[in-house]
Amino acid sequence: MILPKLTSLLFALTFLLLSCSDSNQQKLVVYSPHGKELLEDFAKRFESAYPDVRVEWLDMGAQDALDRVRSEKANPQGDIWWGAPAPSFMQAAREGLLQAYRPSWAGAVDSAYHDPQDLWYGTWVTPEIIMYNNRALTAEAAPQDWDEVLSEQWRDKIVLRDPLASGTMRAIFFAMIYRDYRLTGSTAAGFDWLRRLDANTKSYAANPTLLYLALSRGEAQFTLWNHPDVPLQSQTYGHPFSYVVPKSGVPLVPEGLAIIAGAPHLELAKTFYEFVTTPESFIYAAQKYWRIPARMDLDFSQFPPETNPQQFPALPLDWKLYADSSETWMKYWDANIRNRGKKN
Incomplete structure (x- = not known):
């Protein structure tokens, strides 16, 4: 009788430890139309750099993302909105749905590719x-x-x-x-x-x-x-x-990035914002996902020819x-x- 009780106790302790471990993790919620391949990839890269964070991404259409942020305005559930044509972010900015944030690379994008009050910034041009x-x-x-x-x-x-x-x-x-x-x-x-x-x-x-x-x-x-x-x-x-x-x-089409107003994890959202927009991240996204960056301070010799904006009048x-x-x-x-x- 002792062995089964001991086994049950060990199982309970293990479950408790795992539960505590999960509860110690911070959760970052990302809304995006960028597709499961890119989102899962960047989530793993971020989690590798920040092991105490779990990224929960929701892949949805650009309009669906805007509608979701709107519907959650009184009780925001998401932290980051990553991707949609710039006009979607313009609409969200007018409706008070976005949190101002000026990224470290703000001076490297054209004025047409960001909000004058820093409510959103362009990441890629599609x-x-x-x-x-x-x-x-x-x-x-x-x-x-x-x-x-x-x-x-x-x-x-x-x-x-x-x-x-x-x-x-x-x-x-x-x-x-x-x-x-x-x-x-x-x-x-x-x-x-x-x-x-x-x-x-x-x-x-x-x-x-x-x-x-x-x-x-x-x-x-x-x-x-x-x-x-x-x-x-x-x-x-x-x-x-x-x-x-x-x-x-x-x-x-300039694709935007923004922190959602009232984001539950604001500082973590800022960290993610910077992480996915480093020169290394832009080069990686171009080489693996053929994304054309909005930033103009990058070494374009490292980008594949498919992402050369000159081929797209x-x-x-x-x-x-x-x-x-x-x-x-x-x-x-x-x-x-x-x-x-x-x-x-």
Whole structure:
């Protein structure tokens, strides 16, 4: 009888010690659309440098991240919001959702890539491109520019990420509307463009994984998406993806980073902020995840050619207008254009 009791006692003590060990760990909560590969990788790197910290990351769309920070304003649960187009951070800044923090490298980014009150800073610049299935299309046969995707030859051959939850798709849609809006002050031509795109769209994927599967399986031949995911998905997972840089230019989207207002672990959030934005982290992210840094004080000879910003001619965009108008424009698209293009 003594041995079983001793065994039970030892088990209880072990469980208590493990519980105490876990309770001594600090928890940092990160909201991000950067994808599980990058998030898990950087979480492990941070935990290795700070063994008493456990990083809990939640991978979600950019709009989902903004909505979550909004919904938790009265009782913040997250510490860091890492990644989304700059206009999402502009909206959050206006709504008092962000904590001011001036990073050590603040002087190394263009003024267009950060908030004047230090509420957010740009980390990466993401080009939006045309991603295609290279088993279904050759580089020459794939659309070479934005307007070419509207050709009737692509009817039911396009899959898109659901734009309502996706910062990438919202940026692309905004860019297509803004091309004529900046000349005429009217959204009519832009919405007509989106209506014709909808007519060619076979489906809207609820998340990136479903987007990749649909394109990889040949359910569609191409999509409109972000550049870093093309080499990541093709080289890491073997998806048959290649990309075209549209001849007329691409949206170059600054991706932001911010501390959430009322963050439960403010000092730890500042430490994480600095950790993921060191020169070493930027070089690592470029070499492994093809991310183009917003910082201009780095040694670009260490960056892969795929991350050379000169290969991506920029479309003119007004990010303040995006922040002010995107929500209204997307609601109009959802109510009046989604899944209606084929009826016209």
